Amino acid sequence: MKKGFLLSVFILVIFVSCKKDKDAKINIFPVSKDKELGAQMDAFINSDTSGMVVLSESQYPQSYARLKHIRDYILASGKLKYKDDFPWKVTIIRDDTTLNAFATPGGYMYVYTGLIKYLDTEDHLAGVMGHEMAHADRRHGTSQMSKQYGVETLFSLVLGQNPGMLGQLTEGLLTLKFSRNDEAEADDYSVQYLCQNPAEYEADGAAGFFEKLMASGSGSSTPAFLSTHPSDQSRVENITNKANSLGCDVNAHNPEGFKAMKAELGF
C-alpha cells in the first residue's frame, strides 16, 4: 500500500514536471492568426511609413528566382508543419549596409541586400533562410511576442484596432530576441530542411554563415543579425554535428546562381 502510494507520488511528480516544461512551449495565440498577423506586418513593411525599401520582383527577376528556389527546396523537405498553410512570401529589402534577414509570424520572409552582398555562397544564404523559416514554422515569433507584449496586443493588431502598435511591433521584429531553445531549434531545423538527397545545398550552411559573422563581429560594429543571434563556436559545432549525425551532404553547391543574383543587385 505504502509502496503504491509512493509510486503514485513519483508518477505525479514526473507528470507535473513534464507538464511544466510543456506549458512553457504552449503558444496561446491561435495558429490561424499567425498568418493574419504576418499579412498585416507585410502590408506595413510595403507601405511608405515603414521606411523600408522593398525591391520589386519585376526589376530583380533573377534574385527573386534564386530566393524562391531556395524556399521551394526547403519546403520540399517535407519537414515544415505549415508548408501548405503559410504563404512563404519572400521579399528583398534594399539596404546594402544592414546585414540581416527576418521572418514575420505566418511565413513572410525578408532578406536584406546587405546580407546577400556579405555572403560568399548561396549555401550560406540557404542556411539563414532555413533558420528564419524554422522560426516561422515553429511559431517562435508569436510565442515570444505574446510573452513580451501580451496576447491581447497581438489580437488587437490582427483586428486592425492598433495601427500605431503594428509599426512598433514590426520594427521590433528586427531586434526581437528569441530564447536560446528557440534559436537552437531553428538551427537544428535549418539542417534538417537542407539535408536532402540529391543535395543542392550544404546541410550545415548556417554554420558557415555564423562562422563568418563571428569573424566580422569582432570588429567595431556588430552586424544586426549577430546582435539578435549571439554566436560562439559551440553554436557552429552544434549545427555541423547535427548535419554529420544525420549523414547529410556538407559539400558546397550552387555557386553560379548566387553570382547571378549578386550581379543583378549590383555587387
Ligand SMILES: [Zn+2]
Ligand atoms: Zn534566430
